[in-house]
Amino acid sequence: MSLAVFAALIASNAAAQDAAPADAPARESAAGKDATDLDSVIVTVERRAQSLQKFAGTAQALSQDDLRGLGINNELRQIQVAVPGLSIANQEGATEVFIRGVGSSNNTELGDPGAAPHVNGAYIPRPRGLGAMFYDLERVEINKGPQGTLRGRNALAGTLNIITKKPELGGDFSGYVQGEVGNRDQKGYETAVNFPLGEYAALRFAGYHVEKEAGFKNAGLWQHIQPAGIQDDSAGRLSFLYEPDDKLSVFAMLDVGRELGTGYPGAGVFEAARAGFKPDDIDMRAVVYRGAQGKVDNKLWGFQGTVRYDFGGVNLEYNGSYRDVDYFQINSAADGNTWPGRDLRERPPGQPATWGGIDYDNFGTNYLQARSQSQTHELRLSSDDDARFRWTTGGFYFHEKQQVGFMALADKGAFYSGTEFTMPDVDGKSWAVFGDGTFDVNDRLRVKGGLRYTDERKSRDGIGGNWTIGLGGDGGVFQTRLGTEGFMPSLLNRPSFNTTGLVTDADKARYLLDGILRAGARDTMQQQLQGIVDGSRPNGTCIDRPDIGGNTVNCPANGQHSFISLGIPSEQHGSSAFDFLDWRLGFEYDLSDRNLLYATVSTGHKAGGFNDSFDVNVIPETYKPEKLTALEIGSKNSFEFFGRTSTFNVSGFYYDYQDQVFQDLTTIAFDPDGRPNGFALVNRNVGKSELYGIEAESRLRLGAGFTLDLNALYLKTEIKQGMVADVRSQDFGNGGITSQIDLTGNELPLSSEFTFNARLQQAIDFSRGTFDWQILAAHRSSFFLTQYNDRDVTFLRDASGAVARVEDAATAGFPDKQKGFTQVNAGIGFSSLSGAWRVEAWGSNLTNKDVSQKALVGSGVNTRFLNDARSYGVRVRWNF
Known part of the structure; x- marks a missing residue:
């Protein structure tokens, strides 16, 4: 791996220097506007605004125009099609972000994201409703690799930063109104208005609304039930900016949003797999809905503010934010997917399951209520950007209060009627101090380093456990x-x-x-x-x-019943406290004005925590923070290509992933003979993994208005350690026993070995305006959806560990692999000569690929969460 990475880096630098020697100012001048456009792509990964080509790391920035033109509209997970190595899924309203195979599937009160989401640089602890921020944007930044020193909390895999458009100073009253219609009865609007308040202040109001039918369909008999995935979302934002001079800047933003609909889509493929059908053999969007109607109602609002002052050589900045999320969901109750030959008839009351057909009159489902009130505060001191030693130091404080309620119902239950976890008091606190700096050794060489100390504390009080109701009668229960x-x-x-x-x-x-x-x-x-x-x-x-x-x-x-047996949830109390250090070291070297070589070693952590407890006298098990240490070596290059400025960037990376958390089972009850007969899921630091790869990107300006963007990622992941209970084999009819599985040698979930994106766009000027079009093709090779990697399932005969049978994953109901696929998005548009009007058409997932983005597996459960189905439409925009 190391030789391949260094060979690629050396070759890229040599080619770039041959194409654009440092002593060729005439060529640079000839590039003209192209060079300016490339340098104008700004990112704030290192907490300073800098050109993307000058940032010594791997990041991507997508503007609002880029996103809109490719049909990436108010749906954050769609952005992954444009960013290799990025995977985003949505389970029960929680956005799960993975970058280069690193992330977290546990975003509950017991877990945290593994890739840190931000809005305007402010940390978002509960990534619910981020789609409600996805309008009137400046850009979206995706930074790959741990950012423990610079971004801190839970930036283990990297960061995703949504940057909104700021008010414009010194101009006239301006704004835009945009309307759109599309397939699946989509209709929506977006608007923004800029209000100047004299020369030094301005307000900006922005809002949007979108309605969209589901990409799923109800394949069952109860057609009055609407499928999951229907959207009815609205949001508004008011921003204020005050800059009386070049020393003081004051920014404040208030935002509100609401998401309504029928919940987030899931496809249950377990029964279809048991019937001998692979996910590719069935229509995963055809779901047999029954019982309860799915519903989601997410209300959120937030406030954030930034004050900066330049004291001359030293800058002071305060950032503060508050976010409130109130989320409620009723899962769309379903009996899995349909498949060829499945009996969709309704099973009469009282008939056993062996009769065939489906028990539509079954209202067993899940209810989720999640509230979060979080605040962040950060105070930073920093040097001027043009100082020889550019430094930043400061402190960070975070506090979140949560209230979480969850109930899983088993309608028509005998002894077991449901599970309740209700936690009215969940508290999380974190504080950190940090320092980071870059020193110019000479006009070519720069060294950098940083250190951050973090203290994390969590606690939770509430109840958790089963509702058990046993009611005896003559002849049975x-x-x-x-x-x-x-x-x-x-x-x-x-x-x-x-x-x-x-x-x-x-x-x-x-x-x-x-x-x-x-x-x-x-x-x-x-x-x-x-x-x-x-x-x-x-x-x-x-x-x-x-x-x-x-x-x-x-x-x-x-x-009366002949007997009664009742069981209730027990009290839950838990707490944890951890502290850790993050650091980074690196250098940057300018081989020329247009060629940068860099190397960094950095760390990141994801917060630890505690697990459920089922005995108030037993202290719940805790788990440590996960740690990632990353080495990255790369180069960034600008060069002349057919007389136009283009770029080629490449980086090689190696990750050492320690104290990795996998879900395991712990015993919570024993039978009279002392054998385990009750288990619960726990998070444990039983894993260790290794990741490495090469990522390359290039922007080529081809003339005639053409631009070609290419991005490729080669990624290898391997679990080096991880022995856990295989929850796929859990047998509740046998006390809940399960076999053990050694994950060593498996790949990390959601990590394709090869990812390749190609985006071709062109702009053509006419006498009445500009016509433009673009097409994006994104290919991902196959990947596994869980850590089990299609391994065989071993079912046990009894608690002693005697093997009853071994089944391959597909036969047992757990096919785990998503085949490689290519997704195509496209857009065309025409802008009037004055820029007042624009008409465009867009399409996403044009070939209508069904792609599993996440799987939730357990005993008798294999639920897939899919990408968005094909969508297309037209929009008209008026700028004033």
Whole structure:
């Protein structure tokens, strides 16, 4: 690997120097406007505005025009098509970002993102609703590699920074109005208005609204249920900028947003795989919906401000932000996907599953409520940008309060009726001090270094565990209906989270009933338990209906159940505290004015935390922060190509990934013989991985208005250590036992070995305006969706570890590989000569590729989260 990287770097520098020697000022002048355009691409990765070609690292910046022209509209995950090595998925409203195979699939209160999202440089701890910021932008910056020193918290894999357009000073009243229509009944608008307030201040208002039908379809009989993926999003933003002179700058921004719709799409492929069909053999967007209607309602708002002052040689800057997220979701209840030959008939009440058909009258689903109130504060001192020693030092403080409620219902449950995790008090704090600097050794060589100390603390109090209701009858056990039409759990509206001393059936029944805010129209639980609460029927009121007892179970003559068994969630308390150091060292060397060679060694951490506890007397297990150490060597080059300035950049990198967190199982209960028969998922630092690769990019100006952008990434990942429980094999009918699997040698999820992007665009001037078009083709080779990598599944016969059977992953229901694919986006447009009008058409995922971007697997579960289906449309924009 090392020889290949160095060979590529040396070759690139040699070619660039041959094409554009340092003593050729005439050629530079001949490039004219092309050179200016290239230098004008600005990034703020190192907390200073600098040309992308002068930044000693791997980053990409996409402007609002770039995104809009390629059909990347108000949908953050679509941006990955334009950025090699970037993977973005959305599970239950949580945006999961992976860069070069590094990220995190746990963005709950127990986890954190592995790639740090920012808005205008302000850290966003809960990446929900980031699409509500995706309008009226200056650009989006994606920086690859750990940024522990410069960006700090959870910048393990890199950063994604959404930069909004700022108010314009000293001009006239101006703005734009834009409307669009598209397939899937898409319609929307976007607008921005700039209000000058004299010569030194201005306001800018921007807003957008979009409605869009789902890319999924309901393949079942209950056609009144709308499929997941319907969007109805709105947002607004008010910005203020005040700059009375070149010393003082004051910026403030208030934003609000709301996302409505039917939730985020998932495709259950487990049953189809068990029936012998691979995901490529079925239409993964054809889902059999049943029971509850999916719904999402996400309300968010935030405020951020920046004050800068230049004291002459020393600059003072304060950044502060506050964000409030209030998220609620009802999962679209589904019975998986359809496949050729599947029986889609409705199974009559009381008939067993072996009858065939589908139990549409099943309202088992998930409810999620997540609130977050977070604030960040950063105070920085820095030198002038033109100083020989350019330094930055300061402090950072972060505090987040969360309230989280989750309920998974098993409608028509016997003994098990659901799982509740409700945490009304989740607290996270972090503070850091840092320093970073670059010193000019001479006019060509620069050395840099930085250090950051971080202290992290988390705590959580609430309840977690199963709702268990066993109701005996003559001839069997009655089921409990829970979650039918109109049902709503209490979640964070629970009157009490104290379970200490609740030992009687009456106490337990009352506690379960307190978890229901509104009963469903055909629920039975309240009727069955009410007699226990008021003492009139100590074993509960027996109800005999075909949908809960079938034809084989009857009520005892006294109207009560023959026995009752109740279980409630237990109290949960957890806390953790960690501190760590991040650092970076590196150098930059100008081989010429147009050729930069650099090398850096840097680290990044992702916060540690704690796990669930199921016994108030047991301290919950904690896990340490993950750590990534990265070596990157690269070069950036500008050169003449057919008399025009073009670029070629290349970098090689090596990552050492330590204390990697994988999900494992821990025993929480034992049977009378002392054998484990109850388990829970935990996060553990049992992994270690190695990653390396080469990334190259080039922009070629070809004449006649053509520009060709090429970007290629070669990436190798390997898990070096990781022994965990294989949750695919978990057998709840056998106490929840599971086999162990050694992940050593596997690839990291979502890491394609080869990624290649090509973007061709052209602009042609006419007497009445400018016509332009562009096309982007993005290819990714195959990748695995989980750490299991299609490995065989070993099912155990009993808790002693005796093997019952071994099945290949596909036969067991867990096909894990996404085949290689190429996605094509395109756009065309015409701008009037004055620039007042623009008309454009766009299309994304034109070949309508179905791509799995994430998989959630467990016992009997293999849910895929897909890319957005093909979309296209036209928009008209008026600038004034």
